[in-house]
Amino acid sequence: MNPAIKNPLLFAVVFGLIILTGFVNSWNVALNILNMGLISAIMALGVNMQWGYAGLFNVGIMGFVALGGLGAVLVSMPPVGEAWAAGGARVLLALGIAVATIAGAVALWKKLKPGRLRGLVLAVFLMIGFFLFRWVFDPAVAAIEAVNPAGTGYLGGLGLPVLIGWPVGGLLAAGAAWIVGKTALGLRSDYLAIATLGIAEIIIAVLKNEDWLSRGVKNVVGIPRPWPVPYEIDLQNSAAFVARAQAWGMDPVTTSSLAVKLLYSVLFAIVLLLLIWLVQKALHSPWGRMMRAIRDNEVAAEAMGKDVTGRHLQVFILGSAVVGLAGAMMTTLDGQLTPGTYNPLRFTFLVWVMVIVGGSGNNWGSVLGGFLIWFLWVQVEPIGLWLMDLITSGMADDNALKAHLVKSAAHMRLLTMGVILLLVLRFSPRGLIPER
Amino acid sequence: MDLLNAIVALANFVVVPAIAYGSQLALGALGITLIYGILRFSNFAHGDTMAFGTMVTILVTWWFQGLGVGLGPLPTALLALPFGIAATIALLLGTDRVVYRFYRQQKAAPVIFVMVSLGVMFILNGLVRFIIGPNEQRFADGARFLISARDFKTMTGLREGLAIKTSSGITVITAVIVVAALFWFLNRTRTGKSMRAFSDNEDLALLSGINPERVVLYTWMIVGALATIAGVLYGLDKSFKPFTYFQLLLPMFAAAIVGGLGNPLGAIAGGFVIAFSEVTVTYAWKKVLVYLLPDSLEPSGLVQLMSTDYKFAVSFAILIIVLLFKPTGLFKGKSV
Numbered sequence: 015m016n017p018a019i020k021n022p023l024l025f026a027v028v029f030g031l032i033i034l035t036g037f038v039n040s041w042n043v044a045l046n047i048l049n050m051g052l053i054s055a056i057m058a059l060g061v062n063m064q065w066g067y068a069g070l071f072n073v074g075i076m077g078f079v080a081l082g083g084l085g086a087v088l089v090s091m092p093p094v095g096e097a098w099a100a101g102g103a104r105v106l107l108a109l110g111i112a113v114a115t116i117a118g119a120v121a122l123w124k125k126l127k128p129g130r131l132r133g134l135v136l137a138v139f140l141m142i143g144f145f146l147f148r149w150v151f152d153p154a155v156a157a158i159e160a161v162n163p164a165g166t167g168y169l170g171g172l173g174l175p176v177l178i179g180w181p182v183g184g185l186l187a188a189g190a191a192w193i194v195g196k197t198a199l200g201l202r203s204d205y206l207a208i209a210t211l212g213i214a215e216i217i218i219a220v221l222k223n224e225d226w227l228s229r230g231v232k233n234v235v236g237i238p239r240p241w242p243v244p245y246e247i248d249l250q251n252s253a254a255f256v257a258r259a260q261a262w263g264m265d266p267v268t269t270s271s272l273a274v275k276l277l278y279s280v281l282f283a284i285v286l287l288l289l290i291w292l293v294q295k296a297l298h299s300p301w302g303r304m305m306r307a308i309r310d311n312e313v314a315a316e317a318m319g320k321d322v323t324g325r326h327l328q329v330f331i332l333g334s335a336v337v338g339l340a341g342a343m344m345t346t347l348d349g350q351l352t353p354g355t356y357n358p359l360r361f362t363f364l365v366w367v368m369v370i371v372g373g374s375g376n377n378w379g380s381v382l383g384g385f386l387i388w389f390l391w392v393q394v395e396p397i398g399l400w401l402m403d404l405i406t407s408g409m410a411d412d413n414a415l416k417a418h419l420v421k422s423a424a425h426m427r428l429l430t431m432g433v434i435l436l437l438v439l440r441f442s443p444r445g446l447i448p449e450r
Numbered sequence: 451m452d453l454l455n456a457i458v459a460l461a462n463f464v465v466v467p468a469i470a471y472g473s474q475l476a477l478g479a480l481g482i483t484l485i486y487g488i489l490r491f492s493n494f495a496h497g498d499t500m501a502f503g504t505m506v507t508i509l510v511t512w513w514f515q516g517l518g519v520g521l522g523p524l525p526t527a528l529l530a531l532p533f534g535i536a537a538t539i540a541l542l543l544g545t546d547r548v549v550y551r552f553y554r555q556q557k558a559a560p561v562i563f564v565m566v567s568l569g570v571m572f573i574l575n576g577l578v579r580f581i582i583g584p585n586e587q588r589f590a591d592g593a594r595f596l597i598s599a600r601d602f603k604t605m606t607g608l609r610e611g612l613a614i615k616t617s618s619g620i621t622v623i624t625a626v627i628v629v630a631a632l633f634w635f636l637n638r639t640r641t642g643k644s645m646r647a648f649s650d651n652e653d654l655a656l657l658s659g660i661n662p663e664r665v666v667l668y669t670w671m672i673v674g675a676l677a678t679i680a681g682v683l684y685g686l687d688k689s690f691k692p693f694t695y696f697q698l699l700l701p702m703f704a705a706a707i708v709g710g711l712g713n714p715l716g717a718i719a720g721g722f723v724i725a726f727s728e729v730t731v732t733y734a735w736k737k738v739l740v741y742l743l744p745d746s747l748e749p750s751g752l753v754q755l756m757s758t759d760y761k762f763a764v765s766f767a768i769l770i771i772v773l774l775f776k777p778t779g780l781f782k783g784k785s786v
Contacts, residue, residue, distance in 0.1 A: 071561050073494075073568075144755075152751070197770050201777050203561050204492040208703045209773070212766035215700060223759045358696075359575065363568060370565070425579040432572025436549060439566055 021378060021447055028385045035393070042268075045275035047392055052282035053344050055384030058368040059289055059377060060336030066375035066449065067302065068329045069309040071203055074194070074210030076361035077217035078187040078334045082341025083351045084221060085183025087234050090346075091171035097161040097226075101154030102169055105226065108151035115143025158226040168229045177240045180285075180342040187338025188331045190217065195330045200323040206330075214358065221353035234351040243277045246270040278347055285343065286381070289336065293377050305329060306375075337365075359428060364391060367435045373445025382447055390434070391427060398426030451608075456741035458610040462599070463737065468722075468729040470618035470687055473625035476721030477680035478698060479705035480632065480714055481673045487649040487712035488669045489550070491563035494699065496677060498574035501695035502541060503678030504685045505582045507534030508589045515591065523593035523616070527682055534682060539674035545570055546670055554666070571696075578692045586691045590617060610737075617686040628679055629718060632672065636714065641668055649712060697762070701728070704765040708772050710779025719780060724765050732758045 015023075032051070036044035057075065064070040119140055126132040159167045171179075190213060198209035221228045228234060239245065249255045249270035259269040296302050308315040308322050316322050345351050364387065372383020402423040406416040438445065478500060485493045493499075510530035520526045549566055596619045599611025636642040641664075648655040648665045656662060681695060688694075705724045709716025734752035743749070756763065772779060 069561070071564060197773055201773060204564060205707070205773060205777075207492065207494075207564060208700070208707065209766075209769065212700050212704070212762065212769060215697070215762040216760070216766055219759050219762060223757060359572070363572060366565070366568065367572075422580045422583065425576050425584070427576070428572050429576030429580065432569045432574075432576060435569035435572060436566065439562070439569065440549075440552060443562075 017447070017450075021382075024382055024446055025385075028382060028389065031389055032385070035389075041272055042275070043392075045272065045279060047389055049275060049278050049282060049347055050344075050392075051385040051388045052279065052286050053340050053347065054365065054368060054388040055381040056282075056286055056289060056340040056343070057337050057365045058372060058380035058384040059286075059293060060333045060340065061365050061369050062372075062374060062377060062380040063293060063333035063336065064330055065369060066377075066380070067297065067305040067309065068326055069203070070199075070326060070330050070333075071207045072210045072330070072333070073207050073358075073362055073366075074212075074214035074217075075337055075365050076356050076358050077210070077214030078190065078337040079341035079344065079361050080214075080217055080221055080353065080356050081186040081190055082180075082183030082338035082343075083345030084228055085186045085338065086176055086179035086237060086342040086345045087228065087351045088171045089174050089179030089182050090176035090238050091234060092173045094161065094166045094168065094170035097158045097166060097169050100161055101157035101226075104150060104154035105158065105169070108147055108154060111143065111147045111150060115140065115147065118143070155224075155226045163232075166229075167232070168226050168234075175241060176238055176346050179346070180339050183342030183345075184335040184339040187341070188335040191331045191334030192327070195327045199326045199330065211358075214362065218353060218356050221351075221356075228351060228353060231354045233353070235349065237346060237349050237351070239349070240281060240346055242281065243274055246274055249273060282343060282347075285339075290377055290381065297377065364431065367431050369445075370435060371438050371445055373447040373449065375449030376445070376447050379445050379447035379449075383445070386446075387431075387434075391431070394427050394430045395424055398423040398430075401426075452741040455608055455610045456738050458602075458606075458608055458612050459737050459741065462610065462612045464726075464729050464733055466612075466614055466618055468726045470615075470621045471729065472722035472725030473621050474680050474684045474687065474721075475698075475701055475705050475725050476718040477625055477628065477676050477683070478702040479709070479717035479721050480629075481676040481680070482702055482706045483709070483712055483714060483717040484669055484673055484676070486706065487714075488645060488665060489554075489563070491560045491567065492703070494564060494567045495545075495571040495574055496673075496702065497696045497699040498571050498578065498692075499538060499542065499674070499677045500681030500684070500698070501578045501690075501692050502574050503534045503538035503674070504681035504690050504695070505578050505692075506537040507531055507678065507682045508582065508587055508685070508690060510534065511589050521592065524620070525590050525592045525616070525686055527589055527591075527686055528620070531678065531682055535675045535678045538678045539671050541574075542670040542674045543667070546666065575692065575696065582692070584692055586689050587685075588689050590686045592616060615687065617683070621683045621687055624679060624683060628676070632676075632714065635672075641665075645669065700762055701725075701765040704769040707769060708779055710781040713779065713781045716779050716781035723780075724768060727768055728761045728764045731755045731764050732761050 032044050032047055035047060057079065060078075061072065061075060064072050119136055122136055122139060123132070126135060158169060161167060194206075194209050194213050198206040222230050224230065225232065246267075247270075250266055255270070255273075256266045259266045262269075297305075304315070304320060305325060307318075308320060308325055312322050368383035368387040369380050370383070371387055372381065373379025399420065402419050406413070406419055409416040478496065481499075482493060482496050485491065485496070507527055507530045510533040511525075511527045514520065514526050514530055519529065521529055549570060550563070553563055553566060593616050596614040596616055597612060599613040602612045603609070634642075636646055644655065644660045645665050645668060647658070648660055648662065652662075655665075681690075684695075684698070701724050702721075705720035706717050707720070708723055709718070709720030732754065734754040736749050736751070736753045739749050739753055
């Protein structure tokens with residue numbers, strides 16, 4: 015089929031499925047799917063920049079998503095004055111010591127001649143730096159976490175609008191990507207995969223344990239809404255809104271929650287469209303052609319005088335920043351940062367399924383994959399449950415096998431995603447909307 | 451006396467657990483390194499393969515326990531282990547037939563294999579959760595300790611006790627037997643030699659008449675056995691939880707890379723390097739230092755370098771250091 019007809023048709027099918035959900039389940043569910051679909055599409059765009067443009071295999075998406083969420087929190091939450099007074103300056107000093115130690119170690123490494131002496135000096139220097147850091151850091155953390163632990167117990171943020179937090183989330187993710195890329199790029203392709211897998215686990219561990227920064231598993235709740243999105247309760251108290259809802263013959267409570275979700279959709283859609291425009295421009299620029307040339311034949315590109323490792327680092331950072339942005343948007347949508355819920359299967363590998371199924375190397379493909387796979391991820395569970403009920407309908411209600419099957423239906427998701435990934439890789443490795 | 455107490459405390463909390471954990475990691479890393487050497491890709495499904503094998507072993511163990519069959523002081527799981535190994539080998543050969551073989555014939559790029567292994571990981575993960583559920587399972591039985599801390603104290607009269615869990619003892623003994631058997635196989639038998647030849651130079655091996663499918667078949671069988679044994683030992687020593695097994699991927703990969711990917715000896719060394727660093731960095735040293743330092747210098751805090759939640763950071767840091775300074779690993783591995 016002609017791609018000019020096929021591609022819009024594919025998008026129409028996916029949006030048709032979401033609209034169908036609106037009619038069959040409820041519009042609230044449909045809008046939830048749409049909103050997370052928009053965010054997933056942005057994540058898939060970021061991963062597609064890394065994989066589709068440059069062939070970089072990043073399996074630490076979860077970490078960048080979480081860092082983006084941290085960015086939203088650090089910008090938007092009100093600062094906790096008492097905590098800052100208790101140990102804010104001291105924490106900053108400790109972090110400064112840590113950075114200075116690492117910078118000093120790098121400088122020493124470069125300055126001293128190779129040999130046993132260098133290793134010894136460096137080890138001693140790092141040990142001293144570490145203990146100094148802990149000596150400054152530990153009391154400060156204890157002081158901060160002692161400030162009203164049930165309510166705050168952390169430093170809080172800057173109290174700025176959360177929209178500013180989105181690019182900041184992207185910047186945080188880009189910083190982490192720089193560290194990983196600097197060490198692992200230029201080596202074997204698998205090494206990047208393993209390094210990203212590791213950094214993601216560490217970022218989650220930091221968010222879970224550094225209560226002074228992110229409240230850890232106590233979660234940060236009540237992140238302020240972005241600028242145009244109102245609170246449901248304000249809408250319900252507004253006479254004009256209630257009158258209009260009743261004029262349409264709708265319940266004001268339902269309408270308010272729909273209106274909020276719809277506003278989020280519009281906001282996310284603007285970001286998505288802006289990003290698509292940017293990445294399409296980039297892909298069809300000389301820069302994009304160079305990227306694909308590097309991906310297809312690194313040796314030839316290097317012979318042409320292209321800095322392969324440098325370009326890889328660049329696109330890896332850019333892609334991670336986009337993923338971080340999506341993470342900040344997701345945290346804003348949820349209104350809370352819950353480090354305990356980040357799971358690699360959900361945040362890393364699901365995004366990969368989106369990119370592969372949609373079509374790696376094609377931005378529209380990734381966007382389609384984001385919507386489609388998110389829709390399936392949400393809907394497979396009820397379908398699985400329904401299927402299990404159907405299979406076990408002949409069994410007695412107290413049958414142990416039936417109870418087990420129905421209880422385990424929730425795990426059908428992972429199985430289904432794995433099967434979809436393998437089928438697409440095998441029979442249609444270029445995805446639904448292949449690269450041109 | 452203080453020195454003895456310090457040594458015993460060190461052995462109890464650092465050396466013994468690290469040796470057991472290191473053996474488990476080494477067995478896991480051996481599987482990863484073998485696949486890397488012969489099939490030439492990083493198998494992300496390895497952690498979940500371990501989980502699958504352990505799950506089958508647990509189910510058979512429960513069945514044996516129900517029948518009243520046991521090994522006395524030894525855990526029943528050892529009796530169930532062959533069943534787990536057989537099931538895992540069948541599973542791996544099945545996935546190879548259905549999934550990997552196609553890409554091998556296509557001569558697909560390594561990164562495609564990695565991605566395919568991701569799909570396999572998803573399916574195995576779902577399968578394990580589907581059958582046994584996502585929760586923690588304990589299946590160790592038999593005697594709990596070889597030496598309990600109390601017995602050790604009465605025996606030696608020291609203030610510190612040295613406890614050795616049966617599972618730690620079994621882990622080390624099994625690991626030594628398995629590794630010895632593996633090296634004997636790789637170095638002494640015809641099939642083992644053909645595997646090493648295939649790993650060193652595929653084209654040359656093909657030219658000299660080695661059947662690649664046969665080599666691959668044996669590799670998967672060995673990997674299945676190694677993964678199940680590693681998984682069951684880890685489960686006996688700690689506990690079985692599907693997600694923990696997935697997370698073991700990072701330390702196992704770190705071990706394989708630190709030792710040099712594709713080098714079996716390196717995988718073992720790497721496993722112990724990772725295990726010892728993890729345990730020493732996350733151990734609260736106060737207990738040992740109290741005996742060694744004079745009273746005036748006695749530490750006030752726990753003297754724990756990092757909290758246990760950061761144990762992944764340790765494997766990661768070692769990985770980064772090795773990648774920065776010696777990308778081929780301690781023992782010369784492949785660095786394509």
